[in-house]
Amino acid sequence: MTESNNMLEIKGLTIHYVTDDGVVRAVNDLNIAIGRGESIGLVGETGAGKTTTALGILKLVPNPPGKIIDGEIFLDGEDIIKKSEPEMRKIRGNKVSMIFQDPMTSLNPVMTVRDQIAEVILLHEKMPAAKALEKAEEMLMKVGIMPDRAKDYPHQFSGGMRQRVVIAIALACSPELLIADEPTTALDVTIQAQVLELMKNLKEEFNTSMIMITHDLGIVAEICDKVAVMYAGSVVEYADKLELFKNPKHPYTIGLFNSIPDIGNDVESLKPIKGLMPDPMNLPTGCPFHPRCDKAKPECSEKIPAGYDIGNNHIVKCILFNQ
Amino acid sequence: MHKYILKRLLMLIPVLIGVTFIIFTLSYITPGCPATMTLGETAPAEAIEALRQEWGLDDPFIIRFVRYVADAARLNLGETYATRRPVMEEILTRFPATLQLAVMGLFISVLLGIPLGVISATKQYSLFDNLATIFGLIFVSIPNFWLGMMLVVFFSVNLGWLPPSGFETPAQWILPAFTLGTGQMAVVMRMSRSSMLEVIRQDYIRTARAKGQKESVVVWNHALRNALIPVVTAVGLTFGFLLGGAVLTETIFSINGIGRFMVQSINSRDNPVINGGVLFLALSFSVVNLGVDILYAYLDPRIKSQYK
Numbered sequence: 001m002t003e004s005n006n007m008l009e010i011k012g013l014t015i016h017y018v019t020d021d022g023v024v025r026a027v028n029d030l031n032i033a034i035g036r037g038e039s040i041g042l043v044g045e046t047g048a049g050k051t052t053t054a055l056g057i058l059k060l061v062p063n064p065p066g067k068i069i070d071g072e073i074f075l076d077g078e079d080i081i082k083k084s085e086p087e088m089r090k091i092r093g094n095k096v097s098m099i100f101q102d103p104m105t106s107l108n109p110v111m112t113v114r115d116q117i118a119e120v121i122l123l124h125e126k127m128p129a130a131k132a133l134e135k136a137e138e139m140l141m142k143v144g145i146m147p148d149r150a151k152d153y154p155h156q157f158s159g160g161m162r163q164r165v166v167i168a169i170a171l172a173c174s175p176e177l178l179i180a181d182e183p184t185t186a187l188d189v190t191i192q193a194q195v196l197e198l199m200k201n202l203k204e205e206f207n208t209s210m211i212m213i214t215h216d217l218g219i220v221a222e223i224c225d226k227v228a229v230m231y232a233g234s235v236v237e238y239a240d241k242l243e244l245f246k247n248p249k250h251p252y253t254i255g256l257f258n259s260i261p262d263i264g265n266d267v268e269s270l271k272p273i274k275g276l277m278p279d280p281m282n283l284p285t286g287c288p289f290h291p292r293c294d295k296a297k298p299e300c301s302e303k304i305p306a307g308y309d310i311g312n313n314h315i316v317k318c319i320l321f322n323q
Numbered sequence: 324m325h326k327y328i329l330k331r332l333l334m335l336i337p338v339l340i341g342v343t344f345i346i347f348t349l350s351y352i353t354p355g356c357p358a359t360m361t362l363g364e365t366a367p368a369e370a371i372e373a374l375r376q377e378w379g380l381d382d383p384f385i386i387r388f389v390r391y392v393a394d395a396a397r398l399n400l401g402e403t404y405a406t407r408r409p410v411m412e413e414i415l416t417r418f419p420a421t422l423q424l425a426v427m428g429l430f431i432s433v434l435l436g437i438p439l440g441v442i443s444a445t446k447q448y449s450l451f452d453n454l455a456t457i458f459g460l461i462f463v464s465i466p467n468f469w470l471g472m473m474l475v476v477f478f479s480v481n482l483g484w485l486p487p488s489g490f491e492t493p494a495q496w497i498l499p500a501f502t503l504g505t506g507q508m509a510v511v512m513r514m515s516r517s518s519m520l521e522v523i524r525q526d527y528i529r530t531a532r533a534k535g536q537k538e539s540v541v542v543w544n545h546a547l548r549n550a551l552i553p554v555v556t557a558v559g560l561t562f563g564f565l566l567g568g569a570v571l572t573e574t575i576f577s578i579n580g581i582g583r584f585m586v587q588s589i590n591s592r593d594n595p596v597i598n599g600g601v602l603f604l605a606l607s608f609s610v611v612n613l614g615v616d617i618l619y620a621y622l623d624p625r626i627k628s629q630y631k
């Protein structure tokens with residue numbers, strides 16, 4: 001199978017939330033590929049469907065209301081959509097693990113941090129409980145927490161420290177793929193840098209492939225090899241990091257770069273994208289970006305554009321690049 | 324933690340004095356002369372007056388109250404008006420049955436209510452959940468005495484499976500314990516359900532699933548340990564209802580507990596028995612709630628660090 005060269009390959013992933021008010025089309029025909037040891041930045045505004053995509057990869061989209069409608073997710077060449085729940089349990093926390101957005105709420109308040117790390121080790125590795133506790137303390141050391149804090153509870157730690165514990169849980173079983181969902185959004189700026197540095201080092205130490213979900217292009221510049229820009233549930237532009245930063249093509253990506261404040265520019269030169277991201281319960285026809293796009297043509301509202309490869313493995317989902 | 328427990332035990336003293344004061348005031352202001360009721364309306368006035376003197380009924384309220392508290396501190400609760408036997412002794416022979424009944428009711432409400440609530444929550448809006456909701460509402464609304472009588476009619480009179488009264492053999496325990504426990508079981512079930520629904524949506528539950536943990540462990544360990552925290556507090560109050568309910572249940576099933584004893588004593592205005600009984604009920608309620616608070620700290624490390 002050709003897919004087996006990639007760590008992860010997602011084809012045509014579509015995820016809906018069926019609510020009383022209507023169907024939320026959170027992820028729409030999403031395509032993405034991640035090579036072994038590669039890190040990819042998944043960038044997009046709040047509500048673009050980033051978290052839903054991540055939960056989809058673990059098959060943890062809350063159901064109800066969420067449902068994977070269509071698509072294939074090849075992990076190491078095997079389609080996990082077809083896998084049973086017991087098979088998925090062997091993958092979660094082991095081959096693929098996830099760091100969640102809010103460290104203040106993602107740890108169990110009634111368990112010591114050591115027990116929470118040991119839990120994932122015991123689930124996936126055969127060893128006596130005492131050994132797992134020892135390994136949990138080693139993991140704490142790796143993320144910079146002294147073992148004398150091992151028996152403390154989450155409420156005794158700051159946000160940054162808690163996120164380190166979450167990272168220790170995620171990396172405890174040396175996953176091949178790590179999904180980090182805005183791991184630093186909830187942290188203070190100074191702590192953000194520390195946590196990012198830690199993740200970068202550990203990722204290299206464990207040789208993990210990574211999906212870094214963020215809306216911060218600075219983080220992408222620092223950590224990622226590739227970038228996928230997400231808009232209204234699908235990837236609209238995908239390229240190597242340098243290529244994308246130097247040569248953004250999709251009108252949405254260009255708009256995104258123009259709306260970043262920069263020390264060199266003053267605020268007046270910012271050009272925010274006009275309008276708002278569409279409500280995923282009520283997506284426009286055709287290209288979902290066309291109502292906000294300066295370069296929109298009549299046909300943009302008629303057909304959802306395909307992804308066009310413009311060379312250098314740079315893919316743009318915009319009709320302007322259909323040559 | 325030890326310091327906290329000691330502090331709580333010391334706090335029992337003012338609580339019990341306060342309870343005594345209230346019940347003492349109530350029996351003081353209730354009309355009717357105990358001496359007359361004991362000797363009968365036709366007894367000679369001198370005999371009644373002599374008895375009033377002996378029981379100190381003509382002393383000022385405050386003196387009687389202080390005398391009672393001082394005696395109670397030495398575990399002397401006075402004599403019953405009716406039999407002239409020590410109240411302490413009379414209560415101690417009856418208290419175990421009441422306590423056993425209340426504890427059995429507590430076990431029924433907790434051991435059935437919590438699992439049923441958890442299952443309801445994990446299968447929200449399923450047939451099971453809807454049936455549990457309906458039966459829960461029914462059990463909460465049915466008065467104890469009516470449920471007790473219906474159970475007797477059905478299981479004792481019609482089917483002849485269980486004895487209709489008494490509390491000596493295990494077969495005799497079943498109907499009273501269920502009569503007492505079902506209402507609170509429904510309360511505990513509803514509370515466990517809503518607490519569980521709240522917890523199951525939390526991020527740390529998602530974290531547990533993302534570790535590859537089995538759903539059963541996610542629910543019965545990760546979620547339940549958190550969901551129990553508010554439920555445990557409610558269970559302490561539940562025990563108060565059960566002690567109160569025991570009074571009625573003992574009457575229905577002719578159980579020789581302090582509830583029934585107190586009801587009889589209220590009819591004959593036997594004040595020392597009423598005071599002593601209330602004191603015992605208040606003491607057991609306080610002790611159970613202290614136990615609940617300790618359990619609470621054990622369940623929630625965030626509380627534990629506050630107990631100093």
Ligand SMILES: Nc1ncnc2c1ncn2[C@@H]1O[C@H](COP(=O)(O)OP(=O)(O)O)[C@@H](O)[C@H]1O
Nearest residue numbers: 017024026045046047048049050051052065280
């Ligand atoms: N449990 C849910 N029920 C209904 N809608 C949801 C649920 N979770 C997310 N959504 C909706 O799906 C869309 C995508 O959300 P999400 O994946 O969280 O985006 P992002 O992580 O990029 O901010 C949003 O419109 C959000 O409101």
Ligand SMILES: [Mg+2]
Nearest residue numbers: 050051101181
């Ligand atoms: Mg998100």
